[in-house]
Amino acid sequence: MTGDEACAEGALAAGCRFFGGYPITPATEIAEHMSKRLPEVGGTFIQMEDEIAAIASVLGGAWSGQKSMTATSGPGFSLMMENVGLGVCTETPCVVVNVQRVGPSTGLPTMGAQADMMQARWGSHGDYRIIALAPMSAQEIFYQTITAFNLSERYRTPVFVMTDEIVGHMSEKVVIPPADQIVCEWRPKPKGRKDRFLLYKPGKNGVAPMPAAGEGYNVHVTGLTHDEKGYPVMSVEAQQQMMDRLCHKIDDNLDDIVMTEAHGLEDAEVVLVSYGISARTSLAAMHQARAAGMKVGFLRLITVWPFPQERIAALAERVKALVTVEINLGQIHLEVMRAAAGRTACHLVGHAGGTIISPDQVIATLKEVL
Amino acid sequence: MPATARKTMPKTPDHPLEALIRSDRIPHIWCPGCGIGTAFAAALTAMATSGLDLQKTCMVSGIGCSGRAAGYVNLDSFHTTHGRAIPFATGLKLGNPALNVVVFSGDGDLFAIGGNHFIHAARRNMDLTVICLNNLNYGMTGGQVAATTPFHARTTTTPMGNPEAPFNLPLLAWASGATYVARWTILHTRELTECIQKAIRKSGFSFIEVLGPCPVNYGRRNKEKSLQTLKMYQERTIIRNDPRMDDLEVDFTRQVVLGEFVDKDRPTCIENYDKTCRILE
Numbered sequence: 336m337t338g339d340e341a342c343a344e345g346a347l348a349a350g351c352r353f354f355g356g357y358p359i360t361p362a363t364e365i366a367e368h369m370s371k372r373l374p375e376v377g378g379t380f381i382q383m384e385d386e387i388a389a390i391a392s393v394l395g396g397a398w399s400g401q402k403s404m405t406a407t408s409g410p411g412f413s414l415m416m417e418n419v420g421l422g423v424c425t426e427t428p429c430v431v432v433n434v435q436r437v438g439p440s441t442g443l444p445t446m447g448a449q450a451d452m453m454q455a456r457w458g459s460h461g462d463y464r465i466i467a468l469a470p471m472s473a474q475e476i477f478y479q480t481i482t483a484f485n486l487s488e489r490y491r492t493p494v495f496v497m498t499d500e501i502v503g504h505m506s507e508k509v510v511i512p513p514a515d516q517i518v519c520e521w522r523p524k525p526k527g528r529k530d531r532f533l534l535y536k537p538g539k540n541g542v543a544p545m546p547a548a549g550e551g552y553n554v555h556v557t558g559l560t561h562d563e564k565g566y567p568v569m570s571v572e573a574q575q576q577m578m579d580r581l582c583h584k585i586d587d588n589l590d591d592i593v594m595t596e597a598h599g600l601e602d603a604e605v606v607l608v609s610y611g612i613s614a615r616t617s618l619a620a621m622h623q624a625r626a627a628g629m630k631v632g633f634l635r636l637i638t639v640w641p642f643p644q645e646r647i648a649a650l651a652e653r654v655k656a657l658v659t660v661e662i663n664l665g666q667i668h669l670e671v672m673r674a675a676a677g678r679t680a681c682h683l684v685g686h687a688g689g690t691i692i693s694p695d696q697v698i699a700t701l702k703e704v705l
Numbered sequence: 706m707p708a709t710a711r712k713t714m715p716k717t718p719d720h721p722l723e724a725l726i727r728s729d730r731i732p733h734i735w736c737p738g739c740g741i742g743t744a745f746a747a748a749l750t751a752m753a754t755s756g757l758d759l760q761k762t763c764m765v766s767g768i769g770c771s772g773r774a775a776g777y778v779n780l781d782s783f784h785t786t787h788g789r790a791i792p793f794a795t796g797l798k799l800g801n802p803a804l805n806v807v808v809f810s811g812d813g814d815l816f817a818i819g820g821n822h823f824i825h826a827a828r829r830n831m832d833l834t835v836i837c838l839n840n841l842n843y844g845m846t847g848g849q850v851a852a853t854t855p856f857h858a859r860t861t862t863t864p865m866g867n868p869e870a871p872f873n874l875p876l877l878a879w880a881s882g883a884t885y886v887a888r889w890t891i892l893h894t895r896e897l898t899e900c901i902q903k904a905i906r907k908s909g910f911s912f913i914e915v916l917g918p919c920p921v922n923y924g925r926r927n928k929e930k931s932l933q934t935l936k937m938y939q940e941r942t943i944i945r946n947d948p949r950m951d952d953l954e955v956d957f958t959r960q961v962v963l964g965e966f967v968d969k970d971r972p973t974c975i976e977n978y979d980k981t982c983r984i985l986e
Contacts, residue, residue: 398781555784
């Protein structure tokens with residue numbers, strides 16, 4: 336099946352039962368698949384009037400008690416950003432898939448790119464933390480969509496699956512394991528007296544339990560700066576406390592959230608850093624380079640946000656160079672440079688989008704560097 | 706005051722809507738003379754007397770003065786982004802069809818930035834009750850022109866008078882497919898409360914427009930004192946059931962028609978989805 340279909344199947348396996356969508360190539364197949372499959376499993380699909388409505392309905396779906404999701408591409412991702420902020424601020428678990436295509440604007444409809452990575456991090460206004468995963472195959476998009484749901488439920492936050500047109504449209508073998516082999520997490524549920532319940536009082540892992548609408552907790556949910564009860568408070572102190580809570584639940588659990596995969600780092604003189612479809616380019620390039628005698632390693636970012644800062648910093652201490660491979664003009668490259676902090680040379684293999692990067696391009700850069 | 710003295714003070718009688726109000730959030734933000742409180746009280750009274758399970762009843766608001774309503778109701782309440790109360794409410798209802806979902810918001814929120822969502826929710830007959838407090842301008846931001854501001858009215862962004870025509874909201878709701886449409890002013894609280902109650906109990910997309918004064922921002926710039934606005938609500942309105950929908954413009958230089966304009970039945974979005982998309986056992 337295609338990456339898009341595998342994404343939809345992953346969502347269903349994770350327990351997603353509400354999808355609010357809007358058509359956009361190359362993400363449409365996810366909505367199409369969900370429209371067929373959701374009613375079969377007792378869920379609901381709705382095609383909303385635009386992407387703003389799609390994400391708003393997903394937040395509503397999450398508060399109704401359902402695991403909820405939407406999928407889009409660059410232009411729709413831009414439209415969703417304000418409500419992503421509402422999701423972060425109100426600690427609403429949901430999954431947003433971005434099957435990235437070339438931008439800015441309508442770009443090359445609809446050839447692949449990886450140029451929304453910084454938008455994923457900073458797209459909504461204000462300070463906040465976000466979780467973003469980057470799958471590199473149809474099989475992996477299946478599992479990462481499940482992981483995205485689990486992280487969103489565990490940390491009560493929107494989670495992005497940042498895939499791309501190439502992975503989304505590629506047909507590959509996908510193994511769907513039996514349901515009892517899939518771990519599905521749910522948001523922590525409140526216990527104790529309903530009238531004393533505090534909607535944002537952190538429990539385990541810094542995350543507050545979350546009831547659904549209709550359970551008798553009379554919750555108030557607002558995008559205004561609020562206290563632990565959820566009530567708006569107009570003060571500098573309340574803002575600081577709320578932001579501390581929102582940031583701490585991510586920052587204090589980096590070991591749990593940040594996932595990377597290492598290849599040949601032990602003796603590496605140069606390390607490739609990549610994610611998503613470009614990870615496959617990088618892996619091929621690494622094997623070719625090693626066959627030619629070059630000591631090249633590869634660090635794959637499975638979680639792109641939060642960024643594996645310490646991992647990169649440690650590598651920067653001991654390698655000759657870090658080479659970031661991504662289909663953009665240097666977004667994660669900037670983040671690698673920031674983490675390396677001048678301790679090693681940082682190079683980019685990237686372009687403006689529309690096609691994958693070939694291993695030859697990576698090899699050419701490696702030859703210059705080594 | 707010593708603690709003992711306080712104990713001997715006569716107990717203030719409970720507000721009749723005490724149970725439905727988050728009294729720990731009072732005082733509210735609404736200005737003296739504002740019409741939102743009256744419409745809000747009508748909505749709460751309608752809910753309290755509707756016989757519905759209030760634990761399964763939610764309020765969703767957008768942004769603006771009326772958008773603050775969700776913050777004062779002691780139910781599951783959602784204060785969302787500007788214009789997006791209806792799609793948020795749509796997700797809430799679809800995710801759990803057992804919920805009764807009431808959207809309470811203002812004219813700017815529902816009909817300018819959120820206009821597209823309104824017509825689509827009406828078209829698909831989403832089972833929501835939408836109450837719009839129409840105060841003819843953007844109050845929260847200091848009185849700018851809205852999609853409902855009368856022709857030639859003065860606002861901070863139409864200092865020479867509004868060059869545009871306003872929406873006829875009941876006509877828009879009817880044309881979009883709403884199954885219940887009514888309009889009252891905050892002076893007509895009994896009729897308003899009855900209609901809200903009817904709308905909440907009715908399945909399908911219900912819309913109630915409530916005309917309410919904004920003396921601080923709209924009245925002041927249009928030479929309307931609070932009391933004059935209410936006098937206008939009394940003297941220049943006429944109750945007409947089954948009117949011509951294109952006669953429903955809000956133009957107080959003529960008469961403004963109030964009443965229950967649409968009350969019909971057609972299958973809701975969820976009923977149609979279940980029949981069309983789910984495989985029957």
